Amino acid sequence: MTDALNVLEIAEGYIALWNERNDTRRRDLLASNWTRDARYVDPLMKGEGPDGIDAMIVGVQQRFPDFEFALLGKPDGHGDFVRFSWGLGPRGGDNPVKGTDFVVTDGGRISSVTGFLDQIPG
Amino acid sequence: MTDALNVLEIAEGYIALWNERNDTRRRDLLASNWTRDARYVDPLMKGEGPDGIDAMIVGVQQRFPDFEFALLGKPDGHGDFVRFSWGLGPRGGDNPVKGTDFVVTDGGRISSVTGFLDQIPG
Numbered sequence: 001m002t003d004a005l006n007v008l009e010i011a012e013g014y015i016a017l018w019n020e021r022n023d024t025r026r027r028d029l030l031a032s033n034w035t036r037d038a039r040y041v042d043p044l045m046k047g048e049g050p051d052g053i054d055a056m057i058v059g060v061q062q063r064f065p066d067f068e069f070a071l072l073g074k075p076d077g078h079g080d081f082v083r084f085s086w087g088l089g090p091r092g093g094d095n096p097v098k099g100t101d102f103v104v105t106d107g108g109r110i111s112s113v114t115g116f117l118d119q120i121p122g
Numbered sequence: 123m124t125d126a127l128n129v130l131e132i133a134e135g136y137i138a139l140w141n142e143r144n145d146t147r148r149r150d151l152l153a154s155n156w157t158r159d160a161r162y163v164d165p166l167m168k169g170e171g172p173d174g175i176d177a178m179i180v181g182v183q184q185r186f187p188d189f190e191f192a193l194l195g196k197p198d199g200h201g202d203f204v205r206f207s208w209g210l211g212p213r214g215g216d217n218p219v220k221g222t223d224f225v226v227t228d229g230g231r232i233s234s235v236t237g238f239l240d241q242i243p244g
Contacts, residue, residue: 041200041203042200043200076239078165078238079163081163083222100205100222102224114203116198116203
């Protein structure tokens with residue numbers, strides 16, 4: 001079960017993972033906050049398990065070397081479910097890309113993320 | 123897989139189900155558009171299988187006899203996933219309650235709905 005504190009922790013930890021460019025720290029975050037069979041899917045990419053998800057995140061970091069993710073608004077959740085919106089853009093600047101992620105947790109760890117895009121540059 | 127047409131059909135069919143007050147037609151919609159093991163959960167209620175989901179919808183209709191659901195914005199989806207936002211309010215009036223539903227489909231039928239509330243009267 002997720003309570004308000006866990007919801008925020010899950011959302012903030014998720015954003016921190018996407019922004020972590022140190023390989024060891026990123027893999028530690030995946031190991032401690034995600035289940036071993038976790039899967040991620042959005043309209044552009046997918047990843048399965050810590051290795052697959054890590055490779056996917058590294059790919060995005062390489063494609064957008066000067067961008068970082070930020071949590072937008074207030075994450076909310078109920079039961080094992082969490083949702084929150086995020087922005088992606090140059091550090092300290094606007095967010096040209098925005099999205100909303102639906103997260104399923106299992107024992108407090110992320111087991112599934114399904115992402116949707118709310119805004120992409122025209 | 124959902125394409126743009128299916129996404130709209132799924133979202134519109136879903137809203138139509140919540141608004142359908144004829145028992146036979148509502149159960150027909152559930153039988154044709156949802157899987158037999160479908161489940162629904164939001165912060166306030168849950169239902170499992172066509173019978174459980176039907177009972178839940180009837181409960182909401184009885185609680186809000188003059189309200190109806192409307193699709194807000196444009197539903198979107200990818201793979202087997204669909205999301206859309208909705209409003210609930212008096213027929214033809216404002217929508218004091220708003221939410222966003224995240225739907226998983228299986229073979230074109232709804233197998234899972236996880237709902238979140240975006241706005242509730244203060």
